[in-house]
Amino acid sequence: MTDLQNSVEINGVKNKIQRYLEKPIARSILPVIGLVVVLVMFTMLTGGKIISPLNITLLLDEVYVLMIASIGVFFIMTMGCLDFSQGSILGIASIVFSYLSGFNILLAIVGAIIAGAIIGTINGFFHVKRKIPSFIVTICTMFLFRGLIAYLTTNSPVYAVSDILNYNTVLVKLISTVVILLLAFLVFHFTKLGIYLKAIGAGEIGSRFAGVDVDKIKWLMYIVAVMITGFAAFINVIEVGSVTASGGSMFETEILIALVLGGLPITGGVMARFSNIITGVLTYKVLSAGLNMIGLTTQTQQLIEGVIFLLVVALFSDRKSLHIIK
Amino acid sequence: MAVVLYKQMTRIKEEGHTVIFITHDLDELIRWTDRITVMRDGVVVDTVDSGSVTEDDIKRLMVGRELSGHYYRTDYEKPIFKETVLKLSNVTVPGQIDNISFKLHRGEILGIGGLSECGMHEVGKAIFGASFNRSGDVILENGVKINSIEVAIKNGIAYVSKDRDNESLIVNDTISDNICITSLDDLKEHNIIFNSRLSKFANKYAEVLSVKMENVNQLVSDLSGGNKQKVALARWIAKNSEIFILDSPTRGIDVKVKADIYDLMTEMKKQGKSILLISEEILELIGMCDRILIMKDGKINGEFMRDINLTEEDLIMKMI
Known part of the structure; x- marks a missing residue:
């Protein structure tokens, strides 16, 4: 066979793989296979420790906050936008929650959600009204509020009332997570909004010409997404009882990696599947717990996570629509 | 200069x-x-x-070309229109349209022609509420003023853009979503939308337009130009729109689908729908329209009624 034939052959195979990866079924199944592979791999590497009952409990305990916050970002990414300010929002909302927890737990939850909504309004304003790409806007707000968190926690961590830890039961966390997941699922699959979100991700101009009020929906989703994260702050605080200067840091990256591992295209659109959230968060948590258990340092873990992230994005990105990241 | x-x-x-x-x-x-x-x-x-x-x-x-459009309309009796469905008064879009006023009647196919930069494509957008910076009024028979795309769609205006891949369709979305997206309010039950219902609805109208596809969950980007255009039209026929703004509807489309689209327009006219046909193809305008407006430099420069003796030359004289 000549070189030319060879390269034609290789290109043919490449095209086939590419085409397979673009099929909806690949997007639903491959992430699940990924989760299984990661789980099996670390079971072998840790001699079964990772699937011990104790560890599973610990693992699930870590899932809630990430799972809840990922829902909002899932909506945003479905529209083809990004949100890097989630970590700072989680931090700020946790601080607000802690401050208010002394008065009343419900008031504290509402306060955390409102704090989120305010930041979401700012994100939405600059992205929608000032037409600044969403990743730039949210990186700016990330730094802004990271600074505010550092300022508020300069002298000491912000403590919630001590009996807040009483709320830290599996029941509270599980029910909250499941309820929010369920609500989001219903919105995504059975409402006009769900169809609009995918349409905006698939084509913003086309959606506008089909009568979708793109600006309004985008702004609304930026607010809703951080309100959800505001609620996640409640779970976050009842687990630890206080917020330090690093509260919520790198959290936005965790969400992003989780969703992408779950099979969500970075450009969003019609390929977005609700299952991406659940598969992605579980995969990410197993991955980071596994890396931790085999004794890697935090730095090495981050390095490996970064490489995996890049690989998955490169494999799954829909090249036809890559220019439309907003 | x-x-x-x-x-x-x-x-x-x-x-x-x-x-x-x-x-x-x-x-x-x-x-x-x-x-x-x-x-x-x-x-x-x-x-x-x-x-x-x-x-x-x-x-x-x-x-200098002979009329060869055997697939155009064949009737030439003088049409009489009484009922105005849409009125433009002093519509201006800076740099594109300069103070345009005209009326569209029920059951009329009104053509707009001109050189490609004469502003005629912007007229479609202006009526649909999609122009930035428009002044002047677009008013329906019932007095409703069209100022946004949402209002336009709600009041039965359909717009098929010249830019098929970006504006007429959401090409990276499914055929089903593309057909249903403007009709979701009619398809929902107590704010709940069932996917099966959307598929059924989309299938029905994809069939009416005989779209060649595997199924309605296929992406529109996989379809040929002609079939994409059929999906774009199916969306508005499904919505049961009353006023169709068709901008270059047969551009880049093979003869077979072209003929289908002309038949469809004739059929819609019979049903009393009004069509605004914006086209760079002079023969298409002469062959299909009851009345033709020719634009030049953003203004209306000539008006022709349907006539078997109308020639391309007559229209071009007003364009240049």
């Missing part, structure tokens, strides 16, 4: 170099060139010496 350009062209010519000058303006064409090549539909028609021709000769060359 133009004089500077002519001077430079003359200088370049005198230095022994060559200038290729592409223009619609016949006056400057004859005055400043040595030879003129006329093209039509991508084919060179003739090359003549500039000194030996008049503007009319060039126009004849630009037109």
Whole structure:
């Protein structure tokens, strides 16, 4: 066979793989296979420790906050936008929650959600009204509020009332997570909004010409997404009882990696599947717990996570629509 | 300003170099060139010496084709329209449309023609509420003013853009979503939307338009130009719109689908729908329209009623 034939052959195979990866079924199944592979791999590497009952409990305990916050970002990414300010929002909302927890737990939850909504309004304003790409806007707000968190926690961590830890039961966390997941699922699959979100991700101009009020929906989703994260702050605080200067840091990256591992295209659109959230968060948590258990340092873990992230994005990105990241 | 350009062209010519000058303006064409090549539909028609021709000769060359549209409408009786469905008054979009007013009647196919930069494509957008910076009024028979796309759609206005892949359709979305997206309010039950219902609805209208596809969950980007256009039309027929703005609906489409679209337009006219046909194809305008408005530099420069004796030349005279 000549070189030319060879390269034609290789290109043919490449095209086939590419085409397979673009099929909806690949997007639903491959992430699940990924989760299984990661789980099996670390079971072998840790001699079964990772699937011990104790560890599973610990693992699930870590899932809630990430799972809840990922829902909002899932909506945003479905529209083809990004949100890097989630970590700072989680931090700020946790601080607000802690401050208010002394008065009343419900008031504290509402306060955390409102704090989120305010930041979401700012994100939405600059992205929608000032037409600044969403990743730039949210990186700016990330730094802004990271600074505010550092300022508020300069002298000491912000403590919630001590009996807040009483709320830290599996029941509270599980029910909250499941309820929010369920609500989001219903919105995504059975409402006009769900169809609009995918349409905006698939084509913003086309959606506008089909009568979708793109600006309004985008702004609304930026607010809703951080309100959800505001609620996640409640779970976050009842687990630890206080917020330090690093509260919520790198959290936005965790969400992003989780969703992408779950099979969500970075450009969003019609390929977005609700299952991406659940598969992605579980995969990410197993991955980071596994890396931790085999004794890697935090730095090495981050390095490996970064490489995996890049690989998955490169494999799954829909090249036809890559220019439309907003 | 133009004089500077002519001077430079003359200088370049005198230095022994060559200038290729592409223009619609016949006056400057004859005055400043040595030879003129006329093209039509991508084919060179003739090359003549500039000194030996008049503007009319060039126009004849630009037109000079026999009417070959056997798939157009065949009726020529004088239409009588009484009921106005849409009125534009003093509509202006800076740099595009300059103070345009006209009426569209029930059951009428109104054509808008002109050179591609004359502003006619913006007229469609302006009516649909999609123009930025529009002034003037677009008013329906019931007095509703159209100021946004949402209001336009809600009041039965359909718009199929010349830019099929970006504006008419959401190409990276499914056929089903593309057909259903404007009808979701009619398809929901207590704010709940069932996917099975959408598929059924989409299938029904994809079949009405005989879209060639595997299933309605296929992406629109996989379809051919003609089938994409069918999906774009299916969306608005499904919505049961009353006023159709069709901008270059047969552009880049094969003859078979073209004929289908003309049949569809005739059928819609029979049902009492009103159509605004914006087209760069003169024969299409003459063949399909009850009335034709010709635009030039953002203004209406001529109006023609349906007539078997109407020629391309008549229309071109008003365009240039």
